[in-house]
Amino acid sequence: MEKKRNTDLGRRAFLRRLGIGAGSAVAMIALEPFDALARTTRPFIVPGKDDEPIRMTYRVQHGSNKQVSLLGFGMMRLPNNQEQVNEMVDYAIAHGVNYFDTAPMYMGGNSEVLTGNALARHPREKFLVATKMSNQGPNLWDFDKAKEMYLKSFERLKVDYIDYYLLHGIGGGGVDNLKSRFLDNGLLDFLLAERKAGRIRHLGFSYHGDVSAFDWLLDRQEEYHWDFVQIQMNYLDWRHASIRGGRRHDADAEYLYNKCEKTGVQCVVMEPLRGGALSRVAAEVEQELRAVRPDDSMARWAFRWVGSHPNILTTLSGMNRMEHVVENIETFSPLDPCTDSENTLLAKIADQVAGVPTIPCTTCEYCMPCPYGVNIPGNFAYYNEAVHQKVVPLPERGAADFAQRHQQFVDGFKKALPDEKTWARRCQDCEECLSKCPQQIRIPNQLARIVETLRG
Numbered sequence: 220m221e222k223k224r225n226t227d228l229g230r231r232a233f234l235r236r237l238g239i240g241a242g243s244a245v246a247m248i249a250l251e252p253f254d255a256l257a258r259t260t261r262p263f264i265v266p267g268k269d270d271e272p273i274r275m276t277y278r279v280q281h282g283s284n285k286q287v288s289l290l291g292f293g294m295m296r297l298p299n300n301q302e303q304v305n306e307m308v309d310y311a312i313a314h315g316v317n318y319f320d321t322a323p324m325y326m327g328g329n330s331e332v333l334t335g336n337a338l339a340r341h342p343r344e345k346f347l348v349a350t351k352m353s354n355q356g357p358n359l360w361d362f363d364k365a366k367e368m369y370l371k372s373f374e375r376l377k378v379d380y381i382d383y384y385l386l387h388g389i390g391g392g393g394v395d396n397l398k399s400r401f402l403d404n405g406l407l408d409f410l411l412a413e414r415k416a417g418r419i420r421h422l423g424f425s426y427h428g429d430v431s432a433f434d435w436l437l438d439r440q441e442e443y444h445w446d447f448v449q450i451q452m453n454y455l456d457w458r459h460a461s462i463r464g465g466r467r468h469d470a471d472a473e474y475l476y477n478k479c480e481k482t483g484v485q486c487v488v489m490e491p492l493r494g495g496a497l498s499r500v501a502a503e504v505e506q507e508l509r510a511v512r513p514d515d516s517m518a519r520w521a522f523r524w525v526g527s528h529p530n531i532l533t534t535l536s537g538m539n540r541m542e543h544v545v546e547n548i549e550t551f552s553p554l555d556p557c558t559d560s561e562n563t564l565l566a567k568i569a570d571q572v573a574g575v576p577t578i579p580c581t582t583c584e585y586c587m588p589c590p591y592g593v594n595i596p597g598n599f600a601y602y603n604e605a606v607h608q609k610v611v612p613l614p615e616r617g618a619a620d621f622a623q624r625h626q627q628f629v630d631g632f633k634k635a636l637p638d639e640k641t642w643a644r645r646c647q648d649c650e651e652c653l654s655k656c657p658q659q660i661r662i663p664n665q666l667a668r669i670v671e672t673l674r675g
Contacts, residue, residue, distance in 0.1 A: 275315025276554040278532050280421065281485055282446065287347065289526050290551040291318035291487065291533035294334045295325045295583070298539055301336055307544050308337035314548045317346050318533045320487075321376075322387060323368050324353040324585075331375035339377040348376055349383035349487075351425065352410070354400055355391070355655070362404045369410075373418075383487075384410065384419045385449060388657055389436065390428030397432045411443070425449035425489065427657035430470040437482050447532055449487040450475045451581075451657075453497055454524045454565040456490075459573035469659065476528065485532040488525050492536070494581025497521040501575075501607045504568055511561065519550045524565055527556040576612060577603045578665045579658050586652040586662060594641035595652060595662060601635040602669050611672055625675040632673060643669040 276289040292311050297304050308319070321334045331350060338346050350372045354365045372381065386407070389397050401407040413419045423445050426433045436443065451460070452472040460471045479486050492498050498518040500508075508520055515523075525534045534551075538544050557565070580599035589595055605611045610628050614621050636642060643666040652662045 274553045275548070276526070276551050277315075278485070280446070280532060281483070283420070285347070286317075287533050288316045288318050288551070289531070289533055289554055290316055290522075290547055291320055291349075291535040292316055292544075293489070293535040293537035294319060294321040294330045296537040296539045297326065297330055297333050299326065299329065299333075301333055303541075304333045305337045305340065307538065307541055308334075309340075310541065310544055311548065312341055312345055314552065316548065318349065318383075318535075319346055320349040320383075320535050322351040322353050323372060323375075324351075324355075324387075328371075328375065331372055335376035335378070343378070347382040348378060349385065350376065350381060351385040351387035352401075352406070353387040354406070355388055357399075360399055360404055362406055362409070365404070365406050366409065369413075380418050380420060383421045383423065383447065384414075385422075386410075386424035388427055389424050390426045390430070390432045391654060391657070391659075393429040393431050394435050397435065407443075421446035423447035423449060423484075423487070425487075426475065427451065428469060428659055430474070433470070433475065434478070437478055437484065440482050440484065445484050447485050447487055448475075448479050449489055449535075450479070451490040451493075452476060452486070452488045452525060452528075452531075453491050453493050453521055455493055455497065455569045455572055457569065458566075459569060476530065480530040486528075486530055487532055488534045490581050491525045491534050492518055492521050493579075494583065496577070496581075496603065499604070499607065500568075500572070501609075504572070507564070507568065511564065516546065518546070520565070522547065522550045523555060523557050524562070526551065526554045527562075575606055577606050578668075579660060581658060583657060585655045585657060589646075590649060590651060591645045591647050592640045593643060593645050593666065594636060594638075595666070597636055597641060598643045598666060598669055601632055602665075602672070604635075605631060613672060613675065616675075621675075629673055629675075632669075643667075644673075646670075 277286040278289055279285070280287055292308070319334055319338060321330045323331060325331070326333075334348070338348060352365060352369060354360060354368065359365055359368065373379065386401055389400075392399075401410075410419065410422060414422045422443075424436060426448065433448075436445065437448070450472060452475070456472040458471050458473055460469055476486055498516065498521065500517050505517055508515070508517065512520070522534060522536070525531060536543070536547050538547060578599045580596060580603070582596040582600060584596055586595045602611070605628055610624055610631065613624055613628070632642075646663055646666040648663045650663060656662060
């Protein structure tokens with residue numbers, strides 16, 4: 220279907236077009252396994268509605284032979300509107316997306332509620348749902364509290380089994396933290412037993428931070444038999460993750476991916492756009508990429524790069540608007556893998572971008588709320604945009620363009636963050652945010668950088 224026609228459909232016409240009503244469902248056809256880069260696909264068709272088949276690319280889950288859409292729907296940044304979520308989920312399922320990722324901590328638990336309500340309107344075999352054990356805080360290390368969180372996910376998602384369950388965000392605090400959260404309290408043994416009982420179909424973990432925890436779990440693959448691992452991977456973090464933001468223990472995505480592949484564990488990818496940063500690249504980078512593929516968005520370049528790796532099971536995109544859903548489905552229907560020359564070009568661009576002094580924030584909002592009201596992701600997003608627009612770093616005082624560039628930064632900051640109560644200067648250096656940040660950003664230090672730039 221044409222993109223414009225999809226996005227212009229009204230709600231009733233939209234649902235009628237897809238053939239989705241209160242008691243109807245979209246048919247899926249059986250699929251054969253695909254080759255390493257998933258070039259071979261078969262169509263998902265809305266019977267009697269679409270003349271042209273829609274082609275989604277799939278990967279095969281090791282062991283179970285489940286067909287998993289290479290595009291996964293990340294439910295972290297949903298609109299807080301059930302009708303809008305329903306429409307996006309309906310469109311995604313109708314066009315072959317079957318992997319939906321959420322967590323108890325997303326939107327204060329409301330993400331699981333919105334996701335569960337939307338998916339419950341479809342036959343259970345049409346979707347795979349992923350959620351997590353989000354027991355990051357010490358107050359949640361108690362087994363009974365963690366088990367309560369686990370059972371609450373079933374209730375919110377309206378399911379009697381969970382397809383993909385993750386130990387959420389291992390790595391922060393290293394191996395000691397990992398053992399406190401999952402081993403010393405018997406929680407991992409419980410989750411392994413739940414997988415054996417079938418209430419969890421696939422068990423894995425997501426990783427940020429100290430690579431020793433990542434290595435510790437994968438090195439015990441013969442004991443735990445991880446079904447998948449979720450890693451942050453994009454063409455910038457492939458070889459530059461460990462130096463961006465000064466994260467001493469972090470590992471590049473290349474290391475994480477290769478270790479998973481050698482261990483025989485498939486990867487689920489988060490942050491393929493690095494919090495949207497790779498969809499908003501500098502003008503000269505966009506010009507260079509459009510010279511090769513004039514019609515491709517910057518997001519499509521990033522998704523194609525991730526999907527070109529054969530050990531990727533699915534690529535999560537945090538979609539919160541219908542136009543995101545439509546465009547991303549087009550990218551993966553089917554995926555057009557990157558060529559060798561395109562990979563070389565992206566590697567060169569990554570080397571260039573890695574030297575740009577941005578703050579490695581992905582706007583996940585795990586650091587929020589700030590007890591002093593600072594909009595941490597908003598401050599960082601504006602600063603990074605100013606870097607891309609070459610407003611900062613500021614020239615030396617006394618330079619001919621210093622006053623102009625400084626005023627441009629200040630004016631843009633006030634426009635982006637009109638409420639002074641959310642400004643970086645309100646940071647009291649309490650460090651409550653530090654343990655929450657999966658990117659291990661020294662948040663107070665970076666906020667201080669913004670304050671200094673505003674002062675000029």
